[in-house]
Amino acid sequence: MSFITVFKRDLKNLILSPVLVIYNTLFPFFMVSILGYLTSGNYKGGGVTSYDYYGVSLIIFTVLFVACTAANSFMEERVKSSNLRIMYSPINPSSIYMSKIAATFVFSSVCVLVSMAILRLCFNVNYGGENIVYVIILLELLNLLSATIGILFCCIFKSEQLANKTISPFINIFAILGGVFFPIDSLGKTVEKLSYISPAKWVDEGIFKIIYDKDLSYFGPTVIILIALTIIFIIGCKLTFKVEDYV
Amino acid sequence: MRHKFSSRLNNQPQKSTEGLIFFYGIKTKIVIEELIEMKKILQVKNLEKSFKGNKALKGISFDIEEGEILCFLGPNGAGKSTTINILCAALRCDNGEILFEGDMVNKNIKNFKRNLGIVPQDLAIYENISADENVKFFASLYGLRREELNKCTEKALEFVGLLDKKKDKPSTFSGGMKRRLNIACAIAHNPKIIIMDEPTVGIDPQSRNHILASIKKLQQNGATIIYTTHYMEEVEEISTRIIIIDHGEMIAVGTKEELKAKLEDEKIYNVEVENLGALNKDEFFKVEGVKKVEVSESNVEITTLKGVENLDKLIALLMNRNVKINNITSAVASLETVFLNLTGRTLRD
Numbered sequence: 001m002s003f004i005t006v007f008k009r010d011l012k013n014l015i016l017s018p019v020l021v022i023y024n025t026l027f028p029f030f031m032v033s034i035l036g037y038l039t040s041g042n043y044k045g046g047g048v049t050s051y052d053y054y055g056v057s058l059i060i061f062t063v064l065f066v067a068c069t070a071a072n073s074f075m076e077e078r079v080k081s082s083n084l085r086i087m088y089s090p091i092n093p094s095s096i097y098m099s100k101i102a103a104t105f106v107f108s109s110v111c112v113l114v115s116m117a118i119l120r121l122c123f124n125v126n127y128g129g130e131n132i133v134y135v136i137i138l139l140e141l142l143n144l145l146s147a148t149i150g151i152l153f154c155c156i157f158k159s160e161q162l163a164n165k166t167i168s169p170f171i172n173i174f175a176i177l178g179g180v181f182f183p184i185d186s187l188g189k190t191v192e193k194l195s196y197i198s199p200a201k202w203v204d205e206g207i208f209k210i211i212y213d214k215d216l217s218y219f220g221p222t223v224i225i226l227i228a229l230t231i232i233f234i235i236g237c238k239l240t241f242k243v244e245d246y247v
Numbered sequence: 248m249r250h251k252f253s254s255r256l257n258n259q260p261q262k263s264t265e266g267l268i269f270f271y272g273i274k275t276k277i278v279i280e281e282l283i284e285m286k287k288i289l290q291v292k293n294l295e296k297s298f299k300g301n302k303a304l305k306g307i308s309f310d311i312e313e314g315e316i317l318c319f320l321g322p323n324g325a326g327k328s329t330t331i332n333i334l335c336a337a338l339r340c341d342n343g344e345i346l347f348e349g350d351m352v353n354k355n356i357k358n359f360k361r362n363l364g365i366v367p368q369d370l371a372i373y374e375n376i377s378a379d380e381n382v383k384f385f386a387s388l389y390g391l392r393r394e395e396l397n398k399c400t401e402k403a404l405e406f407v408g409l410l411d412k413k414k415d416k417p418s419t420f421s422g423g424m425k426r427r428l429n430i431a432c433a434i435a436h437n438p439k440i441i442i443m444d445e446p447t448v449g450i451d452p453q454s455r456n457h458i459l460a461s462i463k464k465l466q467q468n469g470a471t472i473i474y475t476t477h478y479m480e481e482v483e484e485i486s487t488r489i490i491i492i493d494h495g496e497m498i499a500v501g502t503k504e505e506l507k508a509k510l511e512d513e514k515i516y517n518v519e520v521e522n523l524g525a526l527n528k529d530e531f532f533k534v535e536g537v538k539k540v541e542v543s544e545s546n547v548e549i550t551t552l553k554g555v556e557n558l559d560k561l562i563a564l565l566m567n568r569n570v571k572i573n574n575i576t577s578a579v580a581s582l583e584t585v586f587l588n589l590t591g592r593t594l595r596d
Contacts, residue, residue, distance in 0.1 A: 005387050009373075016375045078374065085371035085432065088335055089388035090360035247337040 002091040010103035024111035055125030057180040070104040070150025075160035104147040128211040141226040148233040155240040174198040286313045294343035303329045305495040318482045319475040321492035364438030379413040389436035403435035423454025493590045515578040518547040521571040
């Protein structure tokens with residue numbers, strides 16, 4: 001019951017933060033607008049427009065950055081002391097970090113769906129038609145993994161600033177390797193092999209296969225890997241979260 | 248011992264028993280008043296804590312009786328916050344144990360936490376939701392629901408004088424009002440023990456008086472309060488007992504009267520002087536009763552045994568050495584002087 005109480009509070013805190021709402025909904029729209037327009041010449045002729053490409057890859061990029069939203073929900077100055085009061089209460093310590101993960105996941109899931117709807121309406125971005133459910137499942141599982149990574153970094157570094165500073169380079173590397181900004185397969189076999197260390201790559205590739213080839217072969221393994229990593233990182237949170245580190 | 252007993256007697260609550268008896272056929276009301284033994288609500292035994300090899304607590308032991316206002320005093324880094332955090336069950340001690348109502352806290356930590364109300368030094372409230380939403384949220388973490396939650400929230404807000412502002416957001420509150428809301432969030436679930444870590448920091452005198460009055464009222468309602476502050480006058484006003492901690496050790500425990508009594512055999516003269524010149528500090532010790540001398544550029548502080556009439560001799564000594572005396576004051580023992588005497592530091596050091 002206390003978990004639900006804390007979860008609701010965490011979710012409200014995220015919803016009441018205009019910066020996070022704008023970042024998670026309007027930011028992908030502006031980025032897709034700009035990059036889609038600038039690169040529209042490169043995508044002429046095929047069935048895929050630049051908006052289609054960035055409409056998927058920049059949503060993935062936004063989902064990767066959910067890790068920072070999670071860190072924010074945990075340790076932002078505005079909520080830090082109140083979180084400490086929660087730690088003093090008789091609730092289970094695991095409810096504290098689990099509620100942050102859950103709240104960030106729910107908040108950013110809604111934001112992602114809103115972003116996708118806006119992009120579909122404005123640029124007619126292709127999200128797979130009847131296979132859209134698979135696309136959404138992959139995006140939401142990546143979203144859950146990102147939220148867990150953000151909280152794990154907070155548990156490890158005990159500071160939002162340090163967590164964000166460490167998360168940002170990781171996400172950018174994952175994003176570049178995942179081909180979020182431009183396809184990197186053309187950079188050679190080694191780079192292509194290396195790119196598979198990024199979860200963004202599997203999700204990116206999996207989604208494009210679902211949308212354009214109606215091929216679900218990547219879907220199952222990607223789901224399993226994303227869930228497995230999420231579980232591993234939640235265990236990491238359990239091992240590293242100690243109330244006494246925050247008092 | 249006599250002093251200790253009498254001071255405890257003053258703070259000791261009395262239990263009244265009323266009854267009717269027939270005495271030789273006449274209905275008579277009798278009232279029996281008896282002193283009751285105060286119940287030990289918390290027993291702290293031999294707490295030890297180290298941080299990276301540095302001993303922050305070196306075996307702290309004390310008991311807290313039900314209905315007490317126990318004040319913790321100590322300079323920064325003395326071990327106060329570590330003790331408080333261990334008492335809040337937020338920090339584990341390396342050694343030692345805490346008993347709540349006779350039971351080991353570690354065995355049922357949730358039950359212990361349910362009986363604690365904590366007022367942290369930093370404001371732990373949400374600025375973007377109303378005052379009553381704040382109180383409700385924190386009280387609900389202690390298991391309060393529906394009607395009971397609403398009732399306790401109203402009561403807590405009324406207690407701190409914010410009931411008429413319950414729908415306002417703390418972002419519109421003054422510093423003092425936020426501090427009061429910080430307290431309301433800690434007391435709504437009716438805790439048996441309330442731990443307050445400098446709850447009056449940085450607020451106006453009016454709010455401070457309101458908070459101190461509220462603390463006394465909480466005590467009258469049966470709560471036990473553990474209080475830390477840097478303000479000695481607050482300790483003078485509200486404490487029933489004081490613990491002085493320094494370098495991770497308890498250096499004194501007692502009521503304010505008991506602590507002051509430690510200096511009652513001493514008297515301190517503060518002499519403002521000019522041209523101290525070559526006057527040697529050791530010369531003062533030739534005067535009967537002088538125990539301690541502190542000399543600064545324009546000030547001599549002489550601690551001497553009480554009852555030894557030596558002021559004339561001290562003045563004569565200074566005059567013989569051609570020292571110009573501007574002023575002489577005699578200090579009465581205060582908690583500040585007791586603290587200084589025991590720790591060698593002021594509270595804000």
